[in-house]
Every structure is written in structure tokens, then in C-alpha cells.
Amino acid sequence: xxxxxxxISLLQSKFGEKIQIQPGVSGTASIVANNGLHHDVLAxxxxxxxxTGIVAMTGLDFGQTLGVYYHVRTAKPFFTIKAEVPKAxxxxxxxxxxxxxxRFHELEVTDLFGVVFVGNEYDGHFVLSENWPDGxxxxxxxxxxxxxxxxxxxxxxxxxxxxxxxxxxIIGPQHPxxxxxxxxxxxxxxxxxxxxxxxxxxVHRGIEKSTESRTYLQxxxxxxxxxxxxxxxxxxxFVGAVEKILKPxxxxxxxYLRVIALELNRLHSHLLVLGHAGLEIGYETVFQYxxxxxxxxMDLIELTSGNRVYGSLITVGGVRRDITAEQIxxxxxxxNDLRGxxxxxxxxxLDEPTIRLRMKEVGILSxxxxxxLSVVGPIARGSGVDIDVRKDIPYEAYGEIPFKEIVYPDGxxxxxxxxxxxxxxxxxNILDYALDHLPSGPIRVDVARSVxxxxxxxxxxxxxxELFYFVKSNGTDMPxxxxxxxxxxxxxxxxxKTAIGESIADIPSNFVSLDPCFSCTDR
Amino acid sequence: xxxxxTWARVKSPWVLHFNSGACNGCDIEIVAxxxxxxxxxxxxxxxxxxxxxxxxxxxxxxxxxxCAERLxxxxxxxxxxxxxxxxxxxxxxxxxxxxxxxxxxxxxxxxPVTAYIPGCPPRPEAIIDGVVKLLNAINPPKQKxxxxx
Numbered sequence: 001x002x003x004x005x006x007x008i009s010l011l012q013s014k015f016g017e018k019i020q021i022q023p024g025v026s027g028t029a030s031i032v033a034n035n036g037l038h039h040d041v042l043a044x045x046x047x048x049x050x051x052t053g054i055v056a057m058t059g060l061d062f063g064q065t066l067g068v069y070y071h072v073r074t075a076k077p078f079f080t081i082k083a084e085v086p087k088a089x090x091x092x093x094x095x096x097x098x099x100x101x102x103r104f105h106e107l108e109v110t111d112l113f114g115v116v117f118v119g120n121e122y123d124g125h126f127v128l129s130e131n132w133p134d135g136x137x138x139x140x141x142x143x144x145x146x147x148x149x150x151x152x153x154x155x156x157x158x159x160x161x162x163x164x165x166x167x168x169x170i171i172g173p174q175h176p177x178x179x180x181x182x183x184x185x186x187x188x189x190x191x192x193x194x195x196x197x198x199x200x201x202x203v204h205r206g207i208e209k210s211t212e213s214r215t216y217l218q219x220x221x222x223x224x225x226x227x228x229x230x231x232x233x234x235x236x237x238f239v240g241a242v243e244k245i246l247k248p249x250x251x252x253x254x255x256y257l258r259v260i261a262l263e264l265n266r267l268h269s270h271l272l273v274l275g276h277a278g279l280e281i282g283y284e285t286v287f288q289y290x291x292x293x294x295x296x297x298m299d300l301i302e303l304t305s306g307n308r309v310y311g312s313l314i315t316v317g318g319v320r321r322d323i324t325a326e327q328i329x330x331x332x333x334x335x336n337d338l339r340g341x342x343x344x345x346x347x348x349x350l351d352e353p354t355i356r357l358r359m360k361e362v363g364i365l366s367x368x369x370x371x372x373l374s375v376v377g378p379i380a381r382g383s384g385v386d387i388d389v390r391k392d393i394p395y396e397a398y399g400e401i402p403f404k405e406i407v408y409p410d411g412x413x414x415x416x417x418x419x420x421x422x423x424x425x426x427x428x429n430i431l432d433y434a435l436d437h438l439p440s441g442p443i444r445v446d447v448a449r450s451v452x453x454x455x456x457x458x459x460x461x462x463x464x465x466e467l468f469y470f471v472k473s474n475g476t477d478m479p480x481x482x483x484x485x486x487x488x489x490x491x492x493x494x495x496x497k498t499a500i501g502e503s504i505a506d507i508p509s510n511f512v513s514l515d516p517c518f519s520c521t522d523r
Numbered sequence: 524x525x526x527x528x529t530w531a532r533v534k535s536p537w538v539l540h541f542n543s544g545a546c547n548g549c550d551i552e553i554v555a556x557x558x559x560x561x562x563x564x565x566x567x568x569x570x571x572x573x574x575x576x577x578x579x580x581x582x583x584x585x586x587x588x589x590c591a592e593r594l595x596x597x598x599x600x601x602x603x604x605x606x607x608x609x610x611x612x613x614x615x616x617x618x619x620x621x622x623x624x625x626x627x628x629x630x631x632x633x634x635p636v637t638a639y640i641p642g643c644p645p646r647p648e649a650i651i652d653g654v655v656k657l658l659n660a661i662n663p664p665k666q667k668x669x670x671x672x
Contacts, residue, residue, distance in 0.1 A: 129588035145624030206623040228548025291558035519546045
């Protein structure tokens with residue numbers, strides 16, 4: 001496994017003066033590789049380290065040129081490969097041929113910035129709505145997208161027989177199995193799925209653009225509303241990136257309180273999807289049981305943050321609310337109640353025949369494919385890839401808290417759900433440890449309202465997998481660019497692959513095993 | 524006959540949930556209504572997957588450009604009389620996303636709304652309260668005659 005020093009010296013010996021490497025903090029480095037070299041640099045990194053994957057791609061507008069940043073994950077540190085293309089002729093070589101997981105990232109940059117990736121062209125819109133005019137790219141700085149006049153147009157596609165025996169079935173945007181509006185066109189031959197085409201963008205609200213016209217403090221509340229389920233993770237992602245530029249001295253107690261907020265969130269999110277999976281396979285008892293036991297956790301979130309869903313606990317410089325000594329025994333007794341129920345639930349997910357019939361050997365994603373598509377979170381860990389940001393790049397107090405990284409080698413729906421089941425127990429352990437070892441002291445420091453010029457990335461393990469934030473500041477109190485790469489966005493390609501060749505009846509259970517969240521995907 | 528119809532509607536309203544670009548906050552709270560702690564089925568409220576069988580449309584979200592047409596279509600498919608409840612700050616007015624390039628801002632920009640439930644997200648109790656108020660508006664409870672002293 002290549003360490004960070006190896007990678008930098010390897011690239012230097014290979015490319016020499018043609019690329020510029022600027023080492024950053026804690027092992028990160030940015031690599032300026034223009035004139036098509038980004039492709040070769042990435043190929044070299046993939047050859048050197050099998051865990052290399054594209055975490056996110058950020059488009060930027062520098063005025064005369066457009067920037068494309070490839071945020072690359074290796075076994076440990078982060079690298080950013082930077083490339084620039086002239087705005088007049090924004091063409092760049094696609095990296096899909098060496099890393100298929102980059103496909104969606106490139107399409108998104110095409111749609112929002114107008115960069116053409118040679119080798120991965122796309123006809124139509126990817127995240128923008130169908131009626132969005134061609135040639136207008138909302139995230140470019142010289143475009144005021146609110147001035148664009150749109151008239152809602154009817155959707156074009158209908159249920160039509162495809163060639164021969166093949167039939168196209170459209171799932172969504174309003175469908176009983178989907179809580180959110182999103183469309184999947186599934187082509188079937190008999191009952192076997194031969195093709196799945198997604199159409200995302202039904203929940204695209206333009207959050208990345210609107211962060212640029214709000215202050216950092218307002219942005220925390222805005223980015224939390226990317227997702228109503230994993231909102232503390234989004235708040236931390238943004239705050240973490242801003243704090244890497246501002247460098248405030250975050251108090252020790254706040255670092256533990258943040259872990260408590262993030263783990264309570266993971267607990268309720270995992271219970272939610274473990275129940276929801278039951279609903280999707282027609283096992284409603286499981287759904288009712290898990291959601292019944294999720295409610296006490298929601299009460300704890302309300303107790304610690306002040307609200308059931310949007311607590312807005314995490315802020316730049318610390319947290320906004322403390323946990324008092326009287327609250328700790330109450331929190332612990334609720335957690336203990338849940339711990340007592342775990343063996344029963346574990347038995348359901350391990351052995352129950354209904355679960356095994358619908359989940360075992362369904363939607364198998366091999367380890368190689370998981371790495372190639374750079375999937376994250378429980379999907380990757382269910383396929384035997386041991387990536388967990390909490391272990392790989394410990395943030396906040398995670399480096400001091402002992403916990404196990406859960407990995408199942410099977411790669412099927414059953415493995416992914418059992419990863420979550422085991423993580424519920426690990427979350428309880430982390431919470432117990434954090435509550436026992438809560439340091440004393442202040443919970444927040446004052447920070448400046450304006451952020452100096454700089455750029456930073458922050459990645460963290462949200463309930464659905466690695467969540468990635470990129471913040472570029474320009475010295476004012478508003479950010480220049482905020483990029484959000486959410487876990488579901490990274491995981492959808494794996495569904496498109498695993499659904500093929502299986503029965504159409506397996507689509508719900510396969511799909512729910514991603515724990516899909518489209519409000520995250522579309523932003 | 525009309526009385527019987529109103530009675531049936533109020534005693535067992537079938538609701539359809541449509542997400543027009545919400546962040547999942549309100550949506551999860553609606554699903555939580557069906558679970559043991561809140562259990563709205565005790566009021567006869569049933570979550571119904573098809574618009575053709577629904578009496579009440581619960582809409583969440585700020586109505587994105589891409590969803591607007593579909594929201595209208597779902598509304599048109601519902602049989603008369605139909606009621607629309609806008610749940611959450613986004614559905615009421617666009618909320619934090621008002622003025623963004625891809626959102627219309629509020630359900631009432633596309634279809635008529637009968638009741639608004641504000642909150643980000645509204646608590647499950649607030650949603651129950653809103654729906655029960657809507658039912659009372661459809662069929663006002665009979666006032667008991669004041670007993671003269």
C-alpha cells in the first residue's frame with residue numbers, strides 16, 4: 001500500500017517539471033496538471049494504489065478559464081488534481097476509461113459549468129430540469145440564473161415497448177416505493193432487467209449556487225437543509241472545511257459533543273433504513289418495530305439539540321448547546337434500552353427466512369467493482385472494502401474513541417443491511433464512551449465573520465457513507481464556491497450495475513440497500 | 524346521501540404524499556405518523572399510493588422546475604372533491620430555498636392549497652393537528668346547545 005510520501009515522489013519522478021505539486025496539511029497535496037496530464041496522473045495513481053478513487057469533481061469559474069478539480073482518495077490522504085480549460089473552448093479529456101466511477105461527476109460538471117468531457121458526452125440535462133435552456137450554465141459566475149425564464153414542459157418519455165420482447169417500465173417520479181421524486185427507466189426482457197437509466201434532478205434546488213450569496217453563518221443553516229435525515233453531517237462537513245481555513249481552537253468538549261450529535265444521527269438514520277428495507281420487501285412488522293424504537297432516539301436528538309430534525313447544533317468554532325450532567329443518565333438509560341433490543345433485531349436480519357429469501361445473493365457487487373465505481377459507506381464495507389473515514393482520516397474526537405470497523409465480504413443486500421445493523425451497536429458503544437469521557441470546559445470559541453483567502457476539503461463518514469465538502473473562500477464573509485458530494489451520488493452507479501440480470505421484483509430490495517437519499521443527490 | 528358521503532370522507536380520509544423537491548425532513552415525519560407512536564390510522568387516515576383513490580394530497584417541498592408539471596398532473600388525477608395540504612415551510616412559501624434558480628417557491632404557485640402547516644419540519648403532532656383541522660372544516664362538529672340556567 002503506497003503511503004503519501006511514495007505517491008508524491010512517484011509522481012515527481014514520473015512527470016518531473018510537467019506538473020507542480022504543492023503539499024498541503026496532514027498529507028494532502030494538490031497537483032496542477034494541465035494539457036491533458038490529469039488523465040495520466042490519475043492512471044499512475046490508480047496503478048500505484050488500488051484504493052484510489054475519485055471522491056468528487058468540482059467545477060470552478062476563474063473568469064477567463066474554467067477549473068476542474070479532481071478530488072482523489074487514496075488509501076489514506078487526499079489529493080486534488082487541478083486542471084484548467086479556456087472558457088471559450090472548454091474541452092477536457094474524460095477519465096471514465098480508467099475510472100468508471102467518474103461518469104456521474106463529469107456529467108454534473110458538464111451540466112452546471114459547460115465543460116465538455118471528451119469521451120463522456122451526454123445529450124440533454126443531467127441535474128437541471130428538462131426545460132432549462134441549452135448553453136446557460138447556472139454555476140458560472142457571469143450567469144444570473146434567477147433571470148432565466150422557464151416554462152414547465154411536459155415530460156417526454158412514456159411506457160413504450162422497446163425492441164422485440166423488451167419492455168420499458170418507468171418507475172417514478174411519483175411511485176409508492178419511492179419516498180422522493182426520481183425516475184428510473186427499467187428495460188426488462190420477461191422479468192429480467194437488462195438496462196436501468198436514471199433521471200435525477202427532480203430535487204435539484206440549486207443549493208451550491210445559493211451558498212455563494214449568503215454569509216458563512218447563514219450557509220450552515222442552508223447546507224443542513226440539503227438533507228433532512230443526515231443534517232448534522234452536512235453541518236459538520238461545511239463547518240469542518242471552513243475551520244480548516246480559519247483554524248480556530250475548537251474546545252475539547254465541543255469535539256466530543258460533535259461526535260455525540262453525529263452518532264445520534266447515524267443511529268436514527270440506520271434504524272430508519274433497517275425499517276424501511278422491511279417495508280420495501282413487504283415485511284411491515286419489521287418496519288413498525290424499527291420505527292417504534294427510532295422514536296426514543298429522536299427524543300434524545302430533541303433533548304440534546306432542541307429539535308427533532310434540524311437541531312443546528314454544530315457551528316463554526318464549536319457547538320451551540322451543551323449537555324448537562326443531569327441529562328447524561330437519561331441519555332444513557334435510553335441507549336441501554338435500545339442495546340437490550342439489539343440481539344432480537346440482529347437475529348431477524350441474520351436468520352429470518354423472509355429476510356434471507358429477499359436479500360441473500362441479491363444485488364451482488366464484487367470488491368473489484370466497488371473499487372472501480374468508488375462506492376462509499378456501508379455499500380463499500382458490505383463488499384469487503386474497508387473504508388471508513390472515521391478510521392482512515394479521524395476527525396473530531398474519533399481518533400480517541402475505540403470502535404470496530406464493520407466489513408462484510410458477501411457484497412449482497414443482506415451484507416449491506418448487516419453492516420448497518422452492526423454499526424448501530426458500534427454507535428451505541430461510541431456514544432457510551434463519549435458520554436463517559438466528556439471533557440469539561442467551554443463549548444465554543446468566537447470566530448471572525450470573514451474567512452481569509454483559501455480552499456479546504458472536509459470529508460466525513462455520514463450514515464450513508466463518505467460525505468465530501470469543498471469550500472473556496474475569497475476573503476469576504478461569503479464563500480466563493482461550495483461543492484457538496486453526497487454519498488448517494490457516489491453509490492447510484494453501483495445500483496445501475498447490480499440491478500442488471502436480476503428479476504425486476506428484486507429492484508426494491510436492491511435499491512433500498514443503498515439507503516438512497518435524492519435530496520442529497522440533487523442538492 | 525351527501526351527509527353519508529361527508530361522513531365517510533371525514534371518518535376515513537385517504538391521503539397521498541407527494542414530494543415536490545423536499546429535503547426529506549417533512550417526508551420522514553409524515554412516514555413517522557404511520558408508526559406506533561403517532562399512529563394516524565386511528566383517525567382512519569390511510570396513506571394511499573395512487574392519486575386516483577386519494578382525497579387529500581399532502582405536498583412537501585419547494586416545488587422544483589422538474590417537479591412542477593408532475594405535481595399538477597398528480598393533482599388533476601385525483602377525484603373531486605380534493606384537498607391539498609402544504610406541509611413545511613418550503614411547501615408554504617419556498618422556505619430557505621425561495622428565490623433559487625430551480626425552485627418555484629410554494630405549492631400554491633402550481634395548485635390551489637386548502638391548508639398550510641408551517642415548520643421546518645413541522646412536528647408530527649402539528650401535522651396531525653393540521654389534518655384534523657382540515658377534517659373539521661369539511662364537516663364542522665355540531666355545536667351543543669347551551670343549557671339555559
